[in-house]
Amino acid sequence: MTNIQVKKVSKYILWTYLVVVCLFTIGAYDKLFMKTESGVSRLVFYLPFVALAGGLLFFYTRLLQKNGEKGRRVIGAGFFETIHKYRFLIEQLVTRDFKIKYKRSVLGVFWSFLNPLLMMIVQYIVFSHLLNIRGGVAHYAIYLLCGIVMWNGFNDCSMQSMRSITGNSALITKVYVPKYIYPVTKVFSASVNVLLSMIPLLLVTLVYGLFSTPRLFLKPSVFLLPFGLLFLLVFCIGMGFLLSSLMVFFHDIEFLWTVLSTAWMYATPIIYSLSMFEGKEGVQWIVTLMKFNPLYHYISFVRTIILEGTSPAFSEYLICAAFSAAMFAIGITVFKKCQDKFILYL
């Protein structure tokens, strides 16, 4: 990378940090300004932390600019170099996927909004009116929609990225491109849809909230939604690495995964809620088990933001981040181990 490009990257890093801090401050303002028992607001801890992290980041960008001098390599410089180098390719592949998806449909991109909406109406009627599985959940329609949007996002990402290596075999055997580009771009193009489906989610919440009793209003906590999506995205990339590399060696994964993901869907409180199990004998293990279900944490993260209008507990951020990081680490390790063998099996 040239000097100007490094400066640009540094600028991006610092701006991203600023945006993250702003989003978090606005989104979690009620918790931040709230006074704890000892009578001091949490800002006392938060502000120095923000300043410290910012300072460290600034120091890091300085280091980046010195990368290569005296033969030293800064950690992460290689990562930014590959992103910089293949940014255009990723951009092109994502636009291709997006264009192809709706190319021959009349409503086009509009389907991204319409699909989750229609799905929600069907499931709402079935589960709320026919089967009556509300389980005493307030604002069940919104509760359901949050679950559906997040789950569909995950399902879409994992399905698409699973086929990313086998589906691009014609390219992989002809041109050299780092192979991790393929699962990553598939997750990106699927997550564009997740982003778009946030719009009907918020719109429905707005409209629904006006007519429901008790009223439900969107609070500034919606600014925390990007964090939930980011956790999900990283988790999906990890999952995509794992599934796509297994898929090369065993095509059975494709069939196995449809079964597994259906089982996983029913094991996640999307249509039901954990409060249904309260006070019932012999089912407490389900509640315990749920602590180990990453999707449960991502979905309740979003539900807390929208339904309770407040920031999730600090521990929830840590749990979600830990799941994402763990999945990413597992995925990339498996992928790195296998990627040189892909070509022999495609």
Place this chain on the structure above:
Amino acid sequence: MAEEKNEVKLRIRDVSMRFRMEEDRAGSLKETFTKMFTKGLKFREFYALHDVSFDVYKGDVLGIIGRNGAGKSTILKIISGIMKPTKGSVERYGNIVPMLELGSGFDMDLSGRENIFLNGAILGYDKQFLKNKYNEIVEFSELHEFIEMPLRNYSSGMIMRLAFSIATVVEPEILIVDEILAVGDENFQKKSRARMMELMSGGTTVLFVSHDMNQIREMCNRVVWLDGGTVRLQGPTEIICDRYRI
């Protein structure tokens, strides 16, 4: 030799490529497991390349000749980085544009214009470069009025013309060519041949696989003769080609 004073562009050292030919490949989990327990997975090892070493210098037009299955395509794939050799190393000094199969990565549902950018990105060109060269690509491919049409409506000749125009718009330092010199009708064949000659004479290092001895004699200054995965002979074109005939 005079070339050896030049700088090295490619250094191929002791490259071996081993393929495992499983008696019948286990394509599913069940098969792998059952085989692991019953008789074990059987492999027959097969070396497509065995200790191949040669250097390519700046400005060389190197021909690779040999019979079918001699390992020509495998060595090209290893040099372009698509395959990783089982043993040995390839050092590359300069950007490589492989023209192994034209038009891989084209999407039939996208228009010609969109495909120029997609295919260009796959070949490693950057955005600004493609924008600048866009007119040149369209001009060369002679597809002016069809460029906004989806590729599925193109004839195969038109697709090849577009692919050739995208691949040769760069002036790469190392160009890898696997017998694709003639595409399209007679007129375009002439044009594409001229373009290849222009690229080759412009100081680009070229690796070139062909079965056409006349073409090899005409274009290459050095030749590597592969036989059964090893280098049988290498040296100046005339000497090797005369021996190869025998």
